[in-house]
Amino acid sequence: MIDPLVRPIDRSDPVDLAQVEFLEGHARAALVGQRGGERWLVEHPAVGDRWAERLAEPGVDVVVAYIDDVIVGYMVAVLGSDQIVRVDQVWVTPEARECGFGDELLATVIARAQERGAIAVEGESLPGDRQTKNLYERAGIVARLITTYKSLEPPA
Template sequence: MIDAVVRRAGIDDVSELIVIEAQARAALVDARGGARWLEEHRSIGAGWAEAVETRTVFAAVLVDAELDVVCGYLVLDVDGGIAVVDQVYVVPGARELGLGDGLLEAAVGEARACGVAVLEGQALPGDRETKNLYERAGITARLITVSTRLV
């Protein structure tokens, strides 16, 4: 039997997190708003070992009797009274198993434990899956930013 588990990411997850983040970023290259998001959110890349030690990182894991497979992650940053989901991603083959919902549930719990007043995240225009994920967790749009390149 395979179970879906969300837990704090650790040093043993780093190699899988590097690969999954690369997949997440590759998926944004052609997405509307993706190039801008990639510019504003630097890759953690080789810095995952430090990130799991110094930031709040949750891993979504499929577990059976013999192995754990990291299938997604969420990076949460807390600054003052605001918690921000910097990155959230579940690999396509593991979607619809509740892993994304579990990641956001863990983030909400951590934000409450830190005593913050607000939890924020971002979804790209047209990214219905991420928007729905946030809405299921009660996180709704409060501001939509529009832009166009002039040069």
């Protein structure tokens, strides 16, 4: 049994930043072909090699899940001016899933949100992304709005 370990990202460690950049690439690739994935990718540009800058933005908090020195998951949470923390990104490598890393990432984000004076935590999941939806529901984060979308642009 693996004990899911989570910690804040080390903002000054280039290895942490590179590992999260690598995982973000995999997370984004996994969205291609998913219902709503293409639109999400357009609306949420990749951080890419700008993680140090992203972490310097007001309200941005990133926690990472790890085994030994290897980051196997991450969660980005942003505290808005309305005092609501929004989970902006979440990813756990497929090999590390079902071990509790997602639950521990989210529990850590919730605890840190409370420390920051947040009044709520929100998350997003794509239609059909049961793993993420179930992760949120296990933590008591429930759907309050379903957003629908239809492109009016002609097919390419």
